[in-house]
Amino acid sequence: MNIENLLKKTISSSQYRAINILSEQFDRLGIRAFIVGGTVRDILLGKAITDIDIVLEADPQDVTSEFDVKCEVEVHSISQFGTCKIILLDQIIDLAMARKEEYLSPGDLPVVEQASFEDDLARRDFSINAFAAGINSSDWCELIDFHNGLADLTSKQIRVLHSKSFEDDPTRIFRGLRYSGRLGFDLEKGTQKKMMEGLRFLSLLSGVRLTNEIRKIFSEENSDAILSLLDQYEVMTYAHESFPNGADLTKRRDLLQSVGIDPHNRGFYAFVSLIGSTERQNAIERLNLGNEFMKFGSDIGRIELLEEKVSRSELNDQLKQISETAIMVAGTYVSRKTKSNLDLFLQELNEIKLLIDGQDLIDLGVPEGPRVGDVLSKTLAHMIESGSLSKSEQLIIAKNFI
């Protein structure tokens, strides 16, 4: 099957020209090259292509240095496993060396070795991601489907290529469910069984890899459906006993959206806020979310412990070091009374500012030294209890404390 017509429909004209330029270069250098994986899957599905992945039977770094100067390829970045991002005609294209992988222990990154493109297709996760299409002139756009991906695309199935796949790389559990939710495909029966057997290896995944997969799910258009698939297989519980389930995440994320929490981290704010306070720091460490989330976790923990009956100044003292994001997030689930305290802080107390400074007090005759700070903080405390004042009113109050 030749997919040139489909390719032309799904990529832009500059992407098409860029692939043609690469084709000439690979022909000239005698290197076999293929568009591969999800790129071919999406071409076959008629979806617009943003990422073009090309596999070469050579090291991309060596190859790009041999390109004609006139093709003006810029190497944008080189990543782990020797993949090169290049820019050609303003298009970003990934060039990767064909490789095979050996998994020494479940959950670890594989040991990689240069290989044929046949090996490279065999190391992939699912049949619908194991396509290739030639870009040399001898096999231009010829579809290569060693793993019967076309049949699975037609019958809308996600099928794993080998039995130890999920054990080797448990991220494929998230990936498989992500494709299933995104495309509305079912997991093939055998794959379902293998996935269930692979669940126990999820606990071996590093925090970075785990977070990466969860983040990808959060950024999917159809993430609610994917989160519900995670529940069906109890994926989150297998990853860590304290992790929240998908249905709760969906509800909490919707709430956070309604109060305008930034979309980039919304999913993880929801995630962390759903974990019980005693497990929270542990879970943040498990996910390797870093200091910002450690602070967020402890901030919401402090909010959850707020007494409902507090004076204005106590409230101010308790919340002044807490991030606004944490207050807004916690505001979506704390009691009504605590929520109105949080609103009082954000809308009123937090806006109360001293308009006088040390110099104003020195001008009033306060000697330089700790007294100045003391009078300023008493003036502020007075305003927190009784409301904001103009600068001249603040000076009058300050005089009482001198």
Ligand code: ATP
């Ligand atoms: P998306 O549309 O979400 O970007 P994609 O299929 O392009 O999906 P990538 O994560 O960009 O996925 O990976 C590109 C290709 O590399 C996949 O289509 C698949 O063939 C292969 N691949 C990626 N991750 C794995 C993995 N963990 N195990 C096996 N193959 C993988």
